[in-house]
Amino acid sequence: MYVFVLLLLSGCTSKQTKKTTPETDDSNIVVKTKYATGFAITHTNHYTRVDILNPWLPGENYATYYLYKKDDSGIPNNGIKLKIPLQSLVVNTFAYFEFLHRLGELDKITGTSDGFRVYNPAILEGLKNNTIADLGDPFQMNLEKTLALKPEAILTSAYAQRDTYSERVSEAGFPVIYNLEWMENSPLARAEWIKLIAAFFDKESLADSLFTEIESRYRAAEDLVKNIPQKHTVMAGDNFQGTWYVPGGNSFNALLFRDAQLDYFYSGNKEGGSLGLDIETVLTQFGKAEYWFGCTAKSYEELAAKDPKYLLLKSVKDKHVFNNDNRTTASGGNDYFESAVANPDLLLKDLIKAAYPKRLPEYEYTYIKPLQ
Amino acid sequence: MKSKTSIFILLLVILFAAFIGDIFTGNAPISAAKAWAALFGTSGDAIVDEIVFNYRLPKALTAILAGSALSVSGLLMQTLFRNPLAGPDVLGVSAGAGLGVALLTMLSGSAIYPLISSMGSMAQVVAAIAGAILVLMLILGVSARINDSVTILVLGMIFGYVASAAITILQSFADPDSLKVFVTWTFGSLGAVTWNKIPLLTGLIFIGIAATFFLQKTLNSLLLGERYASSAGLNVRQMRIVIITITAVITGAVTAFTGPIAFVGVVIPHFARAFFGTVNHKTIIPATLILGSILLLVCDIVSQIPVANRTLPINAVTAIFGAPMIIWVVLKRKKL
Numbered sequence: 001m002y003v004f005v006l007l008l009l010s011g012c013t014s015k016q017t018k019k020t021t022p023e024t025d026d027s028n029i030v031v032k033t034k035y036a037t038g039f040a041i042t043h044t045n046h047y048t049r050v051d052i053l054n055p056w057l058p059g060e061n062y063a064t065y066y067l068y069k070k071d072d073s074g075i076p077n078n079g080i081k082l083k084i085p086l087q088s089l090v091v092n093t094f095a096y097f098e099f100l101h102r103l104g105e106l107d108k109i110t111g112t113s114d115g116f117r118v119y120n121p122a123i124l125e126g127l128k129n130n131t132i133a134d135l136g137d138p139f140q141m142n143l144e145k146t147l148a149l150k151p152e153a154i155l156t157s158a159y160a161q162r163d164t165y166s167e168r169v170s171e172a173g174f175p176v177i178y179n180l181e182w183m184e185n186s187p188l189a190r191a192e193w194i195k196l197i198a199a200f201f202d203k204e205s206l207a208d209s210l211f212t213e214i215e216s217r218y219r220a221a222e223d224l225v226k227n228i229p230q231k232h233t234v235m236a237g238d239n240f241q242g243t244w245y246v247p248g249g250n251s252f253n254a255l256l257f258r259d260a261q262l263d264y265f266y267s268g269n270k271e272g273g274s275l276g277l278d279i280e281t282v283l284t285q286f287g288k289a290e291y292w293f294g295c296t297a298k299s300y301e302e303l304a305a306k307d308p309k310y311l312l313l314k315s316v317k318d319k320h321v322f323n324n325d326n327r328t329t330a331s332g333g334n335d336y337f338e339s340a341v342a343n344p345d346l347l348l349k350d351l352i353k354a355a356y357p358k359r360l361p362e363y364e365y366t367y368i369k370p371l372q
Numbered sequence: 373m374k375s376k377t378s379i380f381i382l383l384l385v386i387l388f389a390a391f392i393g394d395i396f397t398g399n400a401p402i403s404a405a406k407a408w409a410a411l412f413g414t415s416g417d418a419i420v421d422e423i424v425f426n427y428r429l430p431k432a433l434t435a436i437l438a439g440s441a442l443s444v445s446g447l448l449m450q451t452l453f454r455n456p457l458a459g460p461d462v463l464g465v466s467a468g469a470g471l472g473v474a475l476l477t478m479l480s481g482s483a484i485y486p487l488i489s490s491m492g493s494m495a496q497v498v499a500a501i502a503g504a505i506l507v508l509m510l511i512l513g514v515s516a517r518i519n520d521s522v523t524i525l526v527l528g529m530i531f532g533y534v535a536s537a538a539i540t541i542l543q544s545f546a547d548p549d550s551l552k553v554f555v556t557w558t559f560g561s562l563g564a565v566t567w568n569k570i571p572l573l574t575g576l577i578f579i580g581i582a583a584t585f586f587l588q589k590t591l592n593s594l595l596l597g598e599r600y601a602s603s604a605g606l607n608v609r610q611m612r613i614v615i616i617t618i619t620a621v622i623t624g625a626v627t628a629f630t631g632p633i634a635f636v637g638v639v640i641p642h643f644a645r646a647f648f649g650t651v652n653h654k655t656i657i658p659a660t661l662i663l664g665s666i667l668l669l670v671c672d673i674v675s676q677i678p679v680a681n682r683t684l685p686i687n688a689v690t691a692i693f694g695a696p697m698i699i700w701v702v703l704k705r706k707k708l
Contacts, residue, residue, distance in 0.1 A: 056485040115681060134681040139556045142683060143427055143563060144400035147419050159553060160480035164493045164564045171566075172422045243544060273547050 031204070034215070035189035038180045039196045041204070047075050048084075050199050055183040056160050063158075063178050067199060080175045082153060085201040090146060092138050092156040093179050097123055098339035099194040102210050105201050111149050113138035119333035141165050146174070153177050153200065185272045186255050187344035188218055194342065217345035218259075224359045225261040225352055232355045234262040235286035235315060237274065238296040239307070244282045245274040253294070256344075260351035262291065279309060288314050291355050292321045299372035319371070322354055326369040336367045376648065376655060383662045387436075390669035394432040395424065397673050399683070427563065434565040434573070435672045436665040438626045439636055441577040443664025444584055445619040446637030447644075447656065451591045452615045453525045459638035460623040462525060463616065464507045464532030469627040470558065471535040472503025474542045477554040496557065497569065497628045504624025507531050511620065515613050521598065524612070559685030560631040562672055573629045580622035584657055587615065591653040633668070635691040639698050640664045646701045667694055 031041040042049040047068040054062040064079030066072070072081050090111040091097070097120040100106045106122050115127045115134035126132030133149055135141040138157075146154065146169060154169055158178035166176045177200065181193035191214050198207030234257055237246040247253035248271025249264075257264040265285050266275065277285075286292075292315035297303040300319065303310045310316050327335035340347055346366040353360045354368065395411065396404050400423050402415075409415040410424035442460050449458035460466065476499035480488055488495040514527050543551055565573060590611050593601040602608045626633070644659035645651055668690070675689040 054489075056481050057489065136678070136682040137556070139552050140559070140561070140683075142399050142678075142681075144398045144423050147423050147427075148400035150419055157549075159549060160485055161477060161488060161495065161553060162492045163553075164561075164566070167493050168427070168566065172419075172426065276545065 031195070033192055033195065034211075035186055036181075036184055036192040036195075037189065038184055039193070041195065041199055047072075048199055049079070050196065052158070052178050052180060052196075055180060062180065063176075065175070065177070065200075067202075069202070082175055082200065084199075085203070086152045088149070088151045088153075089200075090135065090149060090151040090154040092135070092141055092154065094118065094120075094338045095181065095341040096155055096179065096197060098342035099197050102194065102342060103198055103201060103203050103206060105203070108201075110151055111135050111146060113141055116331040117333050119327060119329055119335040119338050124329075124333075139163075143168055147172055150174075155179060155197070157182065181341065183272075185250050185252055187252060187259075187347065188215060190252065190341050191215075191218075191344050214342070214345060218348060221345050221348045221352060222259050225356055228261045228356060231261050231263040232291055233289045234264050234291045234293065234355070235282070235289035235313070236264070236292070236294045238294060239279065239282075242278070243276040244279060245276055246282075246286075248273055248275050256347055256351060260348055260355065262351060262355055265289070279307075283309065283312060286315075287312060290318065290320055291315055293351065293354070293368065295321050295323045295371065297321075297323065297371060298325065301372075303371065320354070321371045322368040323371060324367055324369075326365050326367050340367055379648065380658065380662070383659070383666070387662055387666050387669070390666050390673070391432050391436065394435060394669045394673050395428045398423065398428055398676055399678065426567065430565055430567055430570055431563045431672065432669060433570060434562045434630060435668040437573055437577050438562065438630050438633060439640075439664035439666070439668030440661040441580065441622040441626050441664075442633060442637040443640035443644075443660040443667075444581055444657065445623045446639075447641040447653075447660050448584065448591070448615050448619045449637075450641050451594055451653070452612060453521050454595070454597070455525065456642065457638065458525070460619060460626075461532065461632075461634070461637070463511050463528040463620055463623070464530075464535055465504045465511075465620045465623045466627045466632050467532040467535035467539070468503040468505075468507030469500035469624055470503065470632065471538050471542075472499035472501070472506075472628075473557050473631075474539045474554055475499065475503070477550050477557070478542045478546050480550070493564070494569070500628030501624060503535070504620065504628060507535060508617070508620040508624065511616055512613060515609075515616055519609055521612065524616075557631045558687065560633045560687035562630055562668070562686055564631070565629050569629060573625055576625035577622050580618045580625075581661065583614070583618050587611075587618075588653045588657065591615075591657075592651075595651055631687065633687050633690055635694050636664055636667055639694060640667060643698060643701060646705055667697075 029043040031043065038053050038055060040051040040053065047066050050065040050067060052062045054060040066075045066079050066081045067084045068075060068081065069084060075081055086108060088110045089108050091109050092113045097106065100109065109123065109132055111133040112118065112123060113135050114137065118124055118127065123132060127134055133145055135145050143165060151174060153175045155177045156166060158180050170176050179193065181190045184190045192211055194211055195204060195207045198204050236253055237244060246266065249266040249269025250272045251274065254264055254267060258267060292313065297306060300316065303316065315321055324336040325334065349360060349363055350365055350368045353363050353365060396407050402420055402423065406415040406420050407424050410421045411429065414421050445460040449460065449462055450456060473496055476488065476495060491498060510531050511528055515524055518524055543554065590606060593604050593606055598608050640663050641656065641660050644656050644663050648655050648659055650656065671686060671689045671693050674693050675684045675686050
């Protein structure tokens with residue numbers, strides 16, 4: 001069946017997007033990213049070229065933007081032209097609230113998705129005062145409302161499949177800025193995407209210094225545990241309808257564990273996403289793990305009620321279980337899904353505080369919370 | 373006869389009103405006057421023109437196309453299988469289309485990505501059509517060997533279950549984002565059909581519906597039972613294959629472009645029979661077409677009413693909003 005569909009699909013003619021690299025010219029200054037691999041910024045005398053690279057097709061671009069300040073004459077036609085700094089923006093990805101906040105551009109947001117899940121107080125205020133429109137389901141944003149806002153650009157997550165929403169707003173003349181920071185695995189690489197969004201507001205040098213600070217804070221946190229004599233063992237993820245999703249060995253969370261000097265069973269694994277395990281595998285591989293991060297329950301009682309098998313885990317017996325619910329709103333907002341991308345140092349410190357509390361005596365948890 | 377003509381005229385008036393109503397309502401604050409101007413020229417505001425002409429108009433046309441197509445394929449299935457519960461999905465074609473989309477969604481980040489990327493949102497349509505054709509081939513293969521409608525019905529449902537099972541397996545392997553992309557597809561969406569997709573959708577549906585009009589007599593004799601039909605000189609086996617093909621093509625086409633839309637196909641034929649008090653396909657086919665279009669247009673208007681800033685999935689609105697209408701008819705007539 002699978003082969004049949006593949007055959008059918010491959011029968012269609014495909015037109016490939018051509019690989020386009022900026023012409024090398026003396027006036028071109030390529031901005032080197034330190035960790036991020038998903039975007040490239042090039043400055044010329046007249047404009048700034050931003051390339052979002054295609055993670056599913058190495059060597060190809062997902063999108064190209066030409067950012068100009070005054071006039072767009074002489075700009076190549078193989079990308080989206082945008083006048084910067086942007087004055088209004090629809091944001092369909094909560095992870096960018098904090099980037100925009102740091103850059104002082106939060107007030108440019110005129111629309112966002114799923115308002116009830118927002119944590120950021122300024123965005124909530126905007127939604128309440130109707131200065132920010134709620135465009136509904138992030139996977140199916142309201143097209144009419146978006147167009148009525150007439151935003152200068154729409155920031156949305158890119159997936160391996162082009163969605164009709166992005167196609168339609170683009171056709172209507174509203175540029176879509178695709179964010180693919182979630183495809184980056186290293187915590188610092190994700191945070192470096194602040195440089196990408198800053199380019200659209202002509203604030204690259206501010207972003208540079210903000211990122212340098214993030215980086216040095218992250219390295220300082222790393223240094224706190226560099227000489228740990230005995231690493232603690234850790235498990236992660238949770239059971240979702242019978243399948244236990246744990247981070248792959250090359251994923252964001254696994255890399256955080258590595259930097260926090262936590263011993264993770266799948267650290268040698270190459271997978272960047274998550275791995276689906278059954279409960280028996282979890283019990284054998286993680287039964288003796290000392291700490292458990294990313295649990296979805298609020299309390300040990302809830303855990304026991306959900307499935308008594310949880311009680312077999314050492315982390316549960318020792319009461320070393322943490323969820324990500326330290327900063328939440330009543331209607332379901334959680335800062336872990338918003339500002340954590342911009343604060344990898346705090347994510348790291350949370351883990352250090354939990355597993356090696358003596359290394360961070362004064363620190364209080366930011367995103368994680370011990371189960372009651 | 374005269375009263376039937378006047379009912380048809382009345383229904384066409386309601387259809388036109390629902391069509392205009394669908395174009396005049398939506399989430400962007402656009403006055404009726406502006407919408408009218410945008411529809412027949414320009415409102416002076418490019419965004420209003422864009423919303424009315426490039427979003428609301430194709431959406432309303434899709435509602436008519438999908439509503440009429442699904443209702444007629446439901447009618448064909450009910451007549452062929454002489455089963456009041458039959459609908460467009462009994463052949464498993466919708467599930468096949470779903471399987472195509474599920475495969476596409478779960479594999480989209482893999483080796484087939486360059487192809488998907490080059491097709492844009494059309495990739496989903498192609499995958500759904502491929503899945504629907506696969507199930508159609510299986511059904512036709514079975515129909516050529518088995519000369520019993522009920523057996524074919526059961527096998528069709530089994531194909532549907534197998535396709536659904538395969539979808540479930542794919543979902544269990546999927547990452548949460550792909551899962552959400554796929555689940556969103558199952559909500560159904562009339563707004564996903566853009567102008568460049570309308571010609572293909574219209575073409576496929578038109579062929580099916582036109583063929584149905586030529587089958588009026590065949591369908592009427594099938595109502596009296598296959599034995600009667602064959603003694604009256606009808607090649608039942610051949611006709612069965614023709615009816616199955618038509619149903620699969622139009623159901624597959626609609627599902628491919630809009631995602632699954634339940635309820636309409638099963639219920640509208642009953643509604644049409646109740647409304648006109650006849651089972652004669654000469655009346656019921658056009659009645660089904662018009663009533664199906666009206667129901668889907670009205671459901672689209674209802675689905676635009678924001679609930680907690682979200683619009684409701686059309687696939688759910690059809691049942692939730694359509695069911696009370698049908699129950700009212702049943703209670704009035706005390707039977708279907």
